[in-house]
Amino acid sequence: MSTLYLFASDAEPVFDIARVIEDAQADGWDVCLGLSPTAARWLAGSLDGLAALTGHPVRWDYPLPGEPDVWPAASAILFAPATFAAVNQWALGIADTFVVGVVAEGIGHGIPMVAMPYVNDAHARHPQFERSVETLRGAGVSVFVPQEPVAGFPWPLALSAVRERIVVG
Template identity: 55%
Template sequence: MSAPVLYLLGSAAPPVLDIASVVEQAQADGWDVCVGLTPTAADWLEDDLPGLEQRTGHPVRSRYRRPREADVWPAASVALVAPATFNTLNCWAQGITRAFIVGFAAEAIGKGIPLVTVPCVNQAFLAHPQFPQSIERLRGAGVRVLLGEGGFMPNAPGTGKPKDYPWLAALSAAREALPG
């Protein structure tokens, strides 16, 4: 039996800098991992992309494929959107799909692919009137959002602790989301 496929889709927030260790953890848990990034996250990780591709055996994607270009990833069993920034979450909830990972996640709702997301926002973003609406819209669409106790706990602006990002809870939630 082949390994379940985890799409690990990250935005440009400091925890994305640890994505290589998250890939290792997921693989140790039996996942076949495909990494997708927003363009800015891909830029931040530019020097690490070849190693991620070698580690996963799949190209890292940060753009949509071109017409007539083959899909290079196996079908997703579960998608984990983490870290998910304010912009990523709001665009996803509103169907604004300029970024590949947001477009995939938006379409995955309609395809019935299990989705888990872990925000990475500070308390100032949390106070924006659009943010709670976006979270509720995603939850209403069946997305498991790990925000608050047991997930990501927003901090005051400028006081983030990327090493405290709940990657283990995210991977555990992805495992729980597997069909069957």
Template identity: 80%
Template structure:
């Protein structure tokens, strides 16, 4: 079975993550869930249940030196919802959080990675955001945003989880029904 690292930032769609994990598992993925520290705080009451659902501990912090890595190697990564802060830190290589550290390293390791940003139109107009999206795309990340990705700012529309899962599948990392 192929392993999907599902990394979520603190944006309202994170509250739907259990359903998304189930959808990814139905697609044939072994899912490992990573959260930004704020997203972990938001989901604090659900972390044990999410760990049972995935069969892996939910991670939001780096492991200590000498501790074993408790997750299998990633076949692909889906970063969704990816907030303004996460996208910019990732593009700039600021790896002070577990999620951003893993996805930044994932670029260098050639792991197929899809990002589905979740931010307001005001954030999307910030000049650094456009530069960050260009940087990530230039590094091989599929950023589903704007004209290239077909996804716009998420102020009221339903978050396109299925689009992100399909994009990871279409990358060729795992077919529907397992890998």
């Protein structure tokens, strides 16, 4: 079974993450959930249930030196929703949170990655955001920024993009 690291930042679509995990599992993925520290705080009451759903601990912080890695190796990474800050930090190599550190390192490891930003119009027009998206694309990350207004976060598109990057098996 292929392992999907599903990473999410602190944006409203994170509240749908249990359904997304179930959809990914239905596609054959073994899912490991990583959250930004604020997203973990938002979902604090659900973390045990999410860990039970995935069969893996939910992570939002780096392990202590010498602690074993508790997740299987990633076959692919989906970072959605990825906030303005997360996208820019990732592109600039500012790995001060667990999820951004893993995806920054994932570029060097050649792990197939998909990002689905969740930004408001003002952030999307900020010049650094466009540069960051282009930097990530240049590094091999599939970045999908919906151009049309959509009703709800396009989770099916995000999962479909991951399926296109790697055959699950």
